Amino acid sequence: MSRAEGQKTRSIVYCHCAYAKVIDPEVKQKVLEGLCASEVAFEAVPDLCEMSARKDPAIARLSATSDLEIAACFPRAVRWLFHAAQHPLPEKVTIHNMREETADEIVARLTGASREQEQELSS
Amino acid sequence: MSHPEQERLRVVLYEGPGSQRLASEERLETMTALLEGGYGVTRPRPGGRVSPEDESTVVMLGRFGETPPAESPAEEGRPAVLVRDIANQASMAVLEQVEAARDGAGLPAPGKWTPWFPVVDYDRCTNCMQCLTFCLFDVYGVDKEGQIQVSNEDKCKTSCPACSRVCPEVAILFPKYKKGPINGAEVKKEDVQSESMKVDISALLGGDLYASLRDRQDTARKRFSTERDESRALLERKRCLAELKETLDIPDEVLMTLPSAGDIEERARRAKEKAEKRRARSKTVQDETQRVPSQDEWGI
CATH class of the missing domain: 1.10.287 (Helix Hairpins)
Incomplete structure (x- = not known):
């Protein structure tokens, strides 16, 4: 699989949960750090809750993106936040829970594919 | 809905051809400052994928040097693109540039409200209206089909999860709550049992x-x-x-304002009346659109 083909298969969204301290700051920071240090394309949003309540156009934009991978909190909460903003997520979405999973696990899943591709390219 | 759909900025951190790359620590600092300031950031990469463009004004940040790309105004179906050079700028200075661009575009400032509000899990909700009748702050309403909905998010009392406590189906989430299942954690059988016990708060x-x-x-x-x-x-x-x-x-302040049983009954009655009026109105509109015009109306 070429690098371009691999990265085209999914879109990554990171939620910073900026307006509450419910996610361990260290986990949040490590996930963002991992994404920033990688070569993956991604979108970082300040707070999905706030965006849902305000019907931020970005919610519509994100829900229209196929093969999403979201790093946020509990999948049930994320799904119904999008629904509350009147833009339900498509079925095929992977949600990583920064409240329960470790930063290393999440970063590995989010950037793993791209690392493999980089290795393929360099070999 | 108390918050109409609001136009926002879309900040893009561009590091492609024509822009010098940031070191990963600089990228992290810049992203963190923008996120803490309430701005989302898109980081495109060659071969990668981000969400499609919409009508949101784009602020393209990059280390462009002497030949920055041209800005473009909004055209039909295309957003306005503003370009800001962030060469030799600390993360807070970048945030200030974005703030100034937002001001210039006349867009609202983010982050003026703590997003604490209930979210309904409709896979579990049975539309029993306990939340509507229990909430003291008029957060809930019903849509035209009579389905419960969160109508006034910003009226919700920060840190008060009372309505989720009285929901017999554990269908109300507060994503920023500390414990499950109210925070959105999967609902277990024992949660339903313990929540059901709490429903009958009188029994307590x-x-x-x-x-x-x-x-x-x-x-x-x-x-x-x-x-x-x-x-x-x-x-x-x-x-x-x-x-x-x-x-x-x-929270204490909520308990101190507990309504009487009569108040709750009255609120439920008013909500039902409102829903019926709405239903009647939508039926009238339907009838109007389906009605065959009379000869007089046709001018015959």
């Missing part, structure tokens, strides 16, 4: 909640009248409220 106090509160108040009042001990009456009220606070995790 050994009978009807309001009757119980009234009884306690009466007792306190009697005690007050016989003993003329104001502090004792207040202690009694505090003890009763503390019992509720501990069991339901409801």
